Amino acid sequence: MFRGLNFPQPTCPPAPHVKEEFAVPSHVEEVKESMAAFAGHHAASGRRVVLITSGGTKVPLESRTVRFLDNFSSGRRGASSAEYFIESGYAVIFLHRHRSLYPYTHMFATINMLDALKFTNEGASSNSPEVVVNQQVLPNIAKVLKQYQKVKESKLLLPIEFSTLSDYLHLLKAAAQALSTIGSKAMFYLAAAVSDFYIPASEMPEHKIQSSNGPLQLSMNMVPKILSPLVKDWAPQAFVISFKLETDATILLEKAQRALETYRHQAVVANVLDSRRGYVVVVTPKSQDELILTEDDERNEVEIEDRIVSNLTSAHTKFITQQRS
Numbered sequence: 267m268f269r270g271l272n273f274p275q276p277t278c279p280p281a282p283h284v285k286e287e288f289a290v291p292s293h294v295e296e297v298k299e300s301m302a303a304f305a306g307h308h309a310a311s312g313r314r315v316v317l318i319t320s321g322g323t324k325v326p327l328e329s330r331t332v333r334f335l336d337n338f339s340s341g342r343r344g345a346s347s348a349e350y351f352i353e354s355g356y357a358v359i360f361l362h363r364h365r366s367l368y369p370y371t372h373m374f375a376t377i378n379m380l381d382a383l384k385f386t387n388e389g390a391s392s393n394s395p396e397v398v399v400n401q402q403v404l405p406n407i408a409k410v411l412k413q414y415q416k417v418k419e420s421k422l423l424l425p426i427e428f429s430t431l432s433d434y435l436h437l438l439k440a441a442a443q444a445l446s447t448i449g450s451k452a453m454f455y456l457a458a459a460v461s462d463f464y465i466p467a468s469e470m471p472e473h474k475i476q477s478s479n480g481p482l483q484l485s486m487n488m489v490p491k492i493l494s495p496l497v498k499d500w501a502p503q504a505f506v507i508s509f510k511l512e513t514d515a516t517i518l519l520e521k522a523q524r525a526l527e528t529y530r531h532q533a534v535v536a537n538v539l540d541s542r543r544g545y546v547v548v549v550t551p552k553s554q555d556e557l558i559l560t561e562d563d564e565r566n567e568v569e570i571e572d573r574i575v576s577n578l579t580s581a582h583t584k585f586i587t588q589q590r591s
C-alpha cells in the first residue's frame with residue numbers, strides 16, 4: 267500500500283522508512299498528466315502557471331480512520347489569491363483541501379443557499395414555482411458569475427483536491443514534476459497549512475482507538491519538509507514561495523529568514539495568525555516588504571491577497587528576466 271516518495275533525510279529528527287509511510291493516492295499519475303498538459307498548453311501560449319496549495323492537511327490516527335489531526339486553515343488565502351493570479355494573466359493549478367474555500371465561491375461561504383433564493387411572485391402559488399436569486403442577499407452574484415464562467419471557458423483554473431497529508435505530499439511532488447517542463451514560467455505558492463507531525467502506518471492502530479483503555483498518549487514522527495526536494499530536485503528552475511505562520515510575532519521574521527537560508531527558494535510570505543488578513547511581510551534574501559491594509563482599504567473591501575499577488579508577480583517577472591540573461 268505504501269510506495270515511493272523519495273524524500274531526502276529531514277533536518278529535524280529523522281522519520282525512519284519515511285518513503286514507505288505515505289500512501290500513494292490511486293489517481294496520482296492521471297493527475298500528473300493532466301497538470302503537465304495544462305501547464306504545457308498555457309506556457310505554449312505565453313502564459314505563466316502558478317501552483318497554489320491551499321487549506322489544511324488531515325493526519326489519520328487510525329487506519330480505518332474515525333479520528334484525525336487537522337490544521338486550522340480555511341483556504342481563504344489560497345482561494346482569493348487564485349482569483350488575483352488569474353486576473354494578472356496566470357493559469358492556476360489549485361491544489362486544495364477537499365471542501366475548503368474555493369475561488370469565486372469563497373465570498374458566499376457563510377451564506378445559507380436557501381436564504382439566497384426566493385420565489386417569483388407568480389411562482390409562489392404555482393405548481394411549478396420559479397426560483398430566482400435574492401439580490402439583497404447576493405448583490406454581487408452576476409458580476410462574480412460572469413468572472414467564473416469566463417475563467418471556466420478559457421480553462422484557466424485546474425482544481426485538484428487532497429484530504430490527507432499523504433495525498434498532499436504525493437500530489438505536490440507530481441505537480442512539481444509536471445511543472446518542471448516549463449522552467450522559470452512556473453510559480454509555486456505554498457499557502458497550505460501542512461502538518462509537521464504524522465503517525466507512521468506501521469505504528470497506527472487498525473481500529474478505532476478505545477476510550478475504555480484510558481487516556482490517549484500520542485507519539486508522532488516529523489514530516490520531512492517537502493520544500494527541500496521541491497527546490498533542489500523536482501522543479502529547480504521554478505519561482506518558489508513558501509509561507510510562514512507563527513502565533514508569536516517576535517520570532518516570525520527570523521524564522522522566515524531561516525527558511526530562506528535553509529531551502530534557498532525565492533521568498534517567504536510571513537504572517538501571524540491573528541493579523542493574517544491585514545498584515546504580511548514578503549521576505550526575500552535582499553528585502554522585507556510589509557504589506558498592510560489600512561482602515562480605508564478594509565472599508566473598500568480590499569483584500570491583502572491582492573497586494574501579495576501583485577508583489578509576487580512583479581518579483582516573478584524580474585526572476586524570469588534574470589534567468590534569461
Ligand code: PMT
Binds near residue numbers: 340511
Ligand atoms: O487558509 P487561511 O485561513 O486563509 O490561512 C492562511 C494561512 C495562514 C494558512 C497561510 O497564510 C499560511 O501561513 N500558510 C503556511 C502555514 C504553515 O503552517 O506553514 P509552516 O510553518 O508549517 O510551513 C512553512 C512552509 O513549509 C509552508 O509553505 C509549507 O507549505 C511548507 N511545508 C510545510 C510542511 C512540510 N512537511 N513541508 C513543507 O514544505
